[in-house]
Amino acid sequence: MAFTFQINQDVVFQHDKKLIDQADQYRPEIYHQTILPRHVAELVEDDTKLGGYRCKESSLTIAELNKKGLKRDDTIILDFDDHYVGNFSMKIEATGSPMDAPLYFRIRFAEVPSELVQDSKDYDGWLSKSWIQEEFIHIDVLPTEITLPRRYSFRYVEIKVIDTSPKWQAVFSEFKVVARSSAQCQQLKPIHIEDPVLQKIYDVSVKTLQDCMQDVFEDGPKRDRRLWLGDLRLQALANYMTFDQHTLVKRCLYLFAAMTTQEGKISANLFIQPEYMPDDTFLFDYSLFFISTLYDYIKHHDDSELLQDLYPIAKKQMMLAQEKVNEEGRIILEESYPVFVDWSNEFNKDTSAQAIMIYVTRQMIELASMYQDEDITIYQTLLDNMINYSRDNLFDKEACLFISGDNKEYNISSQAWMVLANVLTKEENKKVMQKTIQKLFPVKGIATPYMYHHIVEALFVAGLQEEAIQLMKAYWGKMISLGADTFWEAFDPDEPDYSPYGNPIMSSFCHAWSCTPAYLIRKYIENR
Amino acid sequence: MAFTFQINQDVVFQHDKKLIDQADQYRPEIYHQTILPRHVAELVEDDTKLGGYRCKESSLTIAELNKKGLKRDDTIILDFDDHYVGNFSMKIEATGSPMDAPLYFRIRFAEVPSELVQDSKDYDGWLSKSWIQEEFIHIDVLPTEITLPRRYSFRYVEIKVIDTSPKWQAVFSEFKVVARSSAQCQQLKPIHIEDPVLQKIYDVSVKTLQDCMQDVFEDGPKRDRRLWLGDLRLQALANYMTFDQHTLVKRCLYLFAAMTTQEGKISANLFIQPEYMPDDTFLFDYSLFFISTLYDYIKHHDDSELLQDLYPIAKKQMMLAQEKVNEEGRIILEESYPVFVDWSNEFNKDTSAQAIMIYVTRQMIELASMYQDEDITIYQTLLDNMINYSRDNLFDKEACLFISGDNKEYNISSQAWMVLANVLTKEENKKVMQKTIQKLFPVKGIATPYMYHHIVEALFVAGLQEEAIQLMKAYWGKMISLGADTFWEAFDPDEPDYSPYGNPIMSSFCHAWSCTPAYLIRKYIENR
Structure with a gap:
């Protein structure tokens, strides 16, 4: 992450000393x-x-x-x-x-x-x-x-x-x-992959993750060397599958939880030096991914203390997001609190936002169940509403694709996120992704490994393993053939020399959100 | 100094530990x-x-x-x-x-x-x-x-x-x-000068000297921050008249003496960091000025230990210079050991070199007398020879000017140095400088305060006080009117923006050899 630009200097943050102390307890050895x-x-x-x-x-x-x-x-x-x-x-x-x-x-x-x-x-x-x-x-x-x-x-x-x-x-x-x-290489879980291309993609992913693991998970060690929530979510997933240094994830979760705005909202990213400080940038999906990252953590490492400490903060993110959902179950966002989804602003993101909210609400319900929160029923109702609205109003049955925005646009992001949000049946998911390949592929105008990750994972989830592997090779594999030692912040295979900043000296060629093949290969390929 | 460029990497230097220890004993407090x-x-x-x-x-x-x-x-x-x-x-x-x-x-x-x-x-x-x-x-x-x-x-x-x-x-x-x-301002001898222009010239000279007084006398604190023998001679003269921190001069003399070539020749300049090291640059007049600087020191501060320690080194410089004097009493230099006199190479320097040798031989004779060196008679004979040669072959009686080189060129430097060398009678000296003013003034093509110093001092020595003051004001005074806080390494009043390096960012605007008005004013104006 890096490309988002907001100035909200009037926002007042609170610092929860107790949670910061917890974060410091998990400060990693370098x-x-x-x-x-x-x-x-x-x-x-x-x-x-x-x-x-x-x-x-x-x-x-x-x-x-x-x-x-x-x-x-x-x-x-x-x-x-x-x-x-x-x-x-x-x-x-x-x-x-x-x-x-x-x-x-x-x-x-x-x-x-x-x-x-x-x-x-x-x-x-x-x-x-x-x-x-x-x-x-x-x-x-x-x-x-x-x-x-x-x-x-x-x-x-x-x-x-x-x-x-x-x-x-x-x-x-x-x-x-x-x-x-801060990555401990001797902790790296051994892997053997038959396919040499996938093996290389795996290795480069691990190196990318390793070099972004410092005092916190950085987005990019060259630039901007910062803890972003959306990037943290993906780094954490890759980390569980590789170094599995879960205390570093824990540290980062405590840091985000410790410094919310007065109304409880989590910032999109944090600064570590000269002192812990949240940035005045807020993204709807990034705040929600606090829930997601906490959920993933608990799934990989049962930890009731962490749940006790952070569930109230997760719940606060849910409450703030709920306010954006109308009675129909449709999410409506304001410009001041946008959804990120991807750097590209060339496609409509309404349906992606809806899907992300559903995706996270499912995880929230599981957390609420563990925490024995009575509000679980509220979340269940919310989830049903949002799913129903999506099925009834956003799914174009004839095309077998989700539409987005007033212009009823079909775009890849909507399909990928709706599949990840599991709004349809398993068969429908597969059909949606098959239609996506048929109608919307090849991927165009997407330059982030972040978005590619969600497309590839949606293909895996939809049961299209070959197609998922093919896209992974075409994207991450192409970076390797172009000379990558670590995966890049931005890459458009149609325009390999594209830099979002107009010059490669500004680009980050080791960027956290591009390390996910390590997770995808471990989760969807190795064990099948 | 700075502009001289030689590479003589094969020269082997000796380091006299005892003399270096003496130099270190006089390391100044900063x-x-x-x-x-x-x-x-x-x-x-x-x-x-x-x-x-x-x-x-x-x-x-x-x-x-x-x-x-x-x-x-x-x-x-x-x-x-x-x-x-x-x-x-x-x-x-x-x-x-x-x-x-x-x-x-x-x-x-x-x-x-x-x-x-x-x-x-x-x-x-x-x-x-x-x-x-x-x-x-x-x-x-x-x-x-x-x-x-x-x-x-x-x-x-x-x-x-x-x-x-x-x-x-x-x-x-x-x-x-x-x-x-390393200058101690509280040691500064008080002065009152009626003429406000001269007072200002004096003050700026003192500030120039002060900022060049560091661990040694530097030529320029911006560039090249080095101990040059020709510059040291002038700084020492200004120093006796102002801060009078004679131990710093002593330190510098010991340093030059401690590191001669194997044949005993003194380098034109020394480096102080990372360790004492002579440069591989040699100038005939600069080596000789070791004698001159030692002589000036003893004149201002009687010091038999210093004389005992350094007279042998001074004598060595004399011996090496003597070899360049032929039977007629004429000095003939080689390209590999040139005379500096001034940066300008637009005028012939033969007569200037001859005069400098005479000037220094007079001082050597006084040192030999103090040291009770029997070779004093050799120096006296040498001096007589050189003076006779100069009078007979270099002085154009009709023009009342000295000639220089095969083309019998009249130039200002020859006149100034021959007057300083005291080759003629007092009356003749005056006439030579009057003729110089009449025929060779205004000064052209000279851009160094170093050369201007010798011209002004020659005017004083010749009894032309008004003319000396006028030239000092026209030169150093003009630097002040152009904005000088300290005096410059190079200045040509006809071309005020001239830089020997083509760009003022390379020029040194606080340069030791330009500080001499403090000496000239004290010696020739204040007490008369």
């Missing part, structure tokens, strides 16, 4: 791993790779850099051979005459080679330029060993000497990254 | 002074100031910055009201929605307003770009207080926000510089 670069790289054009570039191994070796003096405009690229999140160190010395001027160099960190082709000056989008992983550094006295104080997310490091002086050159060596993650 | 900015400034065009710009006081106050959120491309300029050398600190906070992206800003330090008009990208000279006082800084978490780790030389600080995000702004406040100098 594991460090020292990684050396595999080789020196050269950027070469390659039409088959993202952005038309790849990095090939240079004839110059890492060991030879030890003896290579670099002068004004000389550049080296280091390839760490995989994606890492962490702190970069190196040694710098001077060679030649005495160092009669400071060293000035630029250092850039790139997740994909095509970032290195860009010039940061050319980026002028609305998203902050401050995300560009580029530093300009003066060193007055050599030799020195430096560890850059900031954390970066990268596979490639490019060092360009802006200047030494005509009398001496700079020598760079002893490069390393101390990679950081 | 005094710190906390300075707050006087006001917020705005850059305005002004043809009467250097580079066509000055900074005027903004209607915005420093106090108001406390409440002013700055967003992408917003800029503020702080005016510290005088030149300082030191470390800059400030507080940075975020205002608006939560900080959803790092802060990225550029900070520039400028000695003169016209530096702020430049874009560092436009500089492409041979002198290292690394000297440009410009940093690009990311801050991940606000609020924070930062102290930039590097030392800068400046009066103006410009902060430009490259980006925050559309949701929040950055607030900068609590600016301060901790200014550094």
